[in-house]
Each structure stands twice: as structure tokens, then as C-alpha cells.
Amino acid sequence: MPVTLDDRLVVAISSRALFDFEEENRLFESSDDRAYMRVQLDRVEQPAPPGVAFSLVRKLLAFNPPAGQEFADRPVVEVVILSRNDPVSGLRVFRSAKHYGLPIERGVFTRGASPWRYLKPLKAQLFLSTHEADVRSALEAGVPAARVLPHAARASGAHPDEVRIAFDGDAVLFSDEAEQVFQRGGLQAFQTHERDRAATPLAAGPFKPLLQALQRLQSAGAAAQRDGRPAMRLRTALVTARSAPAHERAIRTLMDWRIEVDEALFLGGLDKGAFLAEFEPDFFFDDQTRHVENAAPHVPAGHVAAGIAGG
Structure with missing residues (x-):
């Protein structure tokens, strides 16, 4: 074979x-x-x-x-x-x-x-x-x-049996459709656009296939535990500059994909670094250089060169 x-x-x-x-x-x-x-x-x-x-x-x-x-x-x-x-x-x-x-x-x-x-x-x-x-x-x-930013911090050793991965939303997990609206019309236009389309799933971004693969991996780990074998766990987080009311479309999109994340941080433009330091991921993915550079002193980080803001 x-x-x-x-x-x-x-x-x-x-x-x-x-x-x-x-x-x-x-x-x-x-x-x-x-x-x-x-x-x-x-x-x-x-x-x-x-x-x-x-x-x-x-x-x-x-x-x-x-x-x-x-x-x-x-x-x-x-x-x-x-x-x-x-x-x-x-x-x-x-x-x-x-x-x-x-x-x-x-x-x-x-x-x-x-x-x-x-x-x-x-x-x-x-x-x-x-x-x-x-x-x-x-x-x-x-x-x-x-x-990968070579100067980024190394991962914490606090969670030896758990893979922790954090993702930005727009242009990473999701398409950059909403980000384009923000770039053209500003925050108010973005919030209105997302509120009016809360029930319409966003198109997939470049990292949706990875999140799907990780969910399958998580299922494999759970099956191993049921069989009595030692197994790793997976914990994922959505860490986004979105805030209410734009949060709803992101959540409903993941629900439509039948993908679960363990944590969702809607930060409304706050710097992500301090929050990521608390989550302690093994890696963080974001399309915007400023967010990646802000995260790098705290956690392993990588730039996703996709979308209108990251390309």
C-alpha cells in the first residue's frame, strides 16, 4: 500500500x-x-x-x-x-x-x-x-x-498537556469583507454593516481549513482519552478588535461552520498583547502587523499577509 x-x-x-x-x-x-x-x-x-x-x-x-x-x-x-x-x-x-x-x-x-x-x-x-x-x-x-517573528517571545510552559492557539477574526478565520467596509467608511459604517448582516455568515478566511483540521484533531484526542490513553488537549481562542454589535456575526459564522472555539475576546480596538499574555497561546495568528508586533513581546506570533489590511 x-x-x-x-x-x-x-x-x-x-x-x-x-x-x-x-x-x-x-x-x-x-x-x-x-x-x-x-x-x-x-x-x-x-x-x-x-x-x-x-x-x-x-x-x-x-x-x-x-x-x-x-x-x-x-x-x-x-x-x-x-x-x-x-x-x-x-x-x-x-x-x-x-x-x-x-x-x-x-x-x-x-x-x-x-x-x-x-x-x-x-x-x-x-x-x-x-x-x-x-x-x-x-x-x-x-x-x-x-x-513567524523570530524575535517573538517563546511559549509559556504552564500548559504542558494543552495546545493553545489564538486567531484573529477578519482576514484570518473570516474573509476581509468587513475590514474593507471599515477601511472605506470607518467604525460606524463597519458596525452598521455587521449589525445588519448578523445572521449572514461571513465567507471563509485563509485559516478556516486549519481551524477545521484542529477540531478534528481535538476529536481524536477526546477519543484517545475515552480509550484510556494519555492525550493532549486543544484550546482555541478568537481574539478580535470587534466589539458589540459586530460580535454577533462572528459567533454566528462559527456556529454555521459547526466549529467551536473555547474563548472569544471582543476587544473593541484594545491592544491584544496583554490579553494574549493571559491566555498564554503556543501561537497567535493575525493579519495586521501592528497587532502581531504588539503580541510578540508576550507570546509566539505570526503575520498572516492576507486581506486589505494585512496584504
Whole structure:
């Protein structure tokens, strides 16, 4: 029977999003790739420090049955390295993953070329990278993707058995239809538009497929618990600048999709960073740079270059 990833949540991630290669990357940017390759090869036995998305990846992989246990041959999450690194530098990436106990087996290393084109054969449902052009190309191809901020805070260790993910609404989970109204007519026009259409579901944004996949993953975790197996939990939050009366359309849209979120924060334009610090997500996705930069000192964050405000 041919090998397939069809029944898994596939996360593609760049080496700089998973591990902290910022020191090595400065050498690459100031010199050439051969100097970078030499350094990575010299450090091949030295595990790279965890990067911004490390906690998210580690916890998602923990949804898989442990090796040697029943159903271990049926993983529900697959993480693939998709990197502009060269194959030699890829040695250190895999060694580092092994050091931290991350069961990552697949990788694509393109030595400077854009790797996003491999997302389609991988059937990836999330792509995390520090390279903006690759993220934009992935989003245009219909793959949920975010540019990871390498300087963002690392995730809290307070919830070891729970994956926590926070999403902005407009242009992330939902289309940017309402954001376009706001940009054209201001807050009052936006509120009126959303109040009048409260019962009309918003169109899907780029991250709806990921939220759906996460809900399936949550169901798999619940089934594992019922079978008496240790299982990870998933907790999601909608963190949006919307406020009443525009909140109703967002909630009703999720209800129409039959998707549940655990928390919804309607902040009415307040800075999101302090609220995200309390939620303690393993990752936060937003389309507006100012919100991502505001969140980055507190939590791992990524920019979704989509919609009128984020593109």
C-alpha cells in the first residue's frame, strides 16, 4: 500500500521557525551560503535552541500515539521541515529534532530557492516560515501560512498537556469583507454593516481549513482519552478588535461552520498583547502587523499577509 499523509494534520515549517538559527542567519546574510554551511556542519552535534514555533510543533506531535504503544503506526500529525537551507545544514536540523525527541522524519531543503511549491504534494494544512515571500506564495496557493517573528517571545510552559492557539477574526478565520467596509467608511459604517448582516455568515478566511483540521484533531484526542490513553488537549481562542454589535456575526459564522472555539475576546480596538499574555497561546495568528508586533513581546506570533489590511 502506498504511503500517504491524507489522514494527518500536516504542518510544514522552516528551520528558522522551529529552531533559533538567528546567529547563523546573520552570518549567511553578511557572507555567503558556504560560510553558513561550514558553521552548521561544525555545529552538527550541537542542538540548536528552540525557536518561536517549537512549543506548537512539540505539542501537536504529542497528539500521536507514543512509539511502541497500540495505534503507534497511526499518527494523526505530521511535521515536515520545508526550508531554504541547504541539505548539509539540514543535517543539524534533523539532529536537533532528534535531540529534543521530535519525531520528524521528512524534510525538503532547497538551498535558497523558494520551497513553498512543495506544499501542494505534501497537502500541508499549515506553513510557518520566517520568509515573507514564501508565506505570501503559500497563502495565494490556498495554504494557511504565517510569517513567524523570530524575535517573538517563546511559549509559556504552564500548559504542558494543552495546545493553545489564538486567531484573529477578519482576514484570518473570516474573509476581509468587513475590514474593507471599515477601511472605506470607518467604525460606524463597519458596525452598521455587521449589525445588519448578523445572521449572514461571513465567507471563509485563509485559516478556516486549519481551524477545521484542529477540531478534528481535538476529536481524536477526546477519543484517545475515552480509550484510556494519555492525550493532549486543544484550546482555541478568537481574539478580535470587534466589539458589540459586530460580535454577533462572528459567533454566528462559527456556529454555521459547526466549529467551536473555547474563548472569544471582543476587544473593541484594545491592544491584544496583554490579553494574549493571559491566555498564554503556543501561537497567535493575525493579519495586521501592528497587532502581531504588539503580541510578540508576550507570546509566539505570526503575520498572516492576507486581506486589505494585512496584504
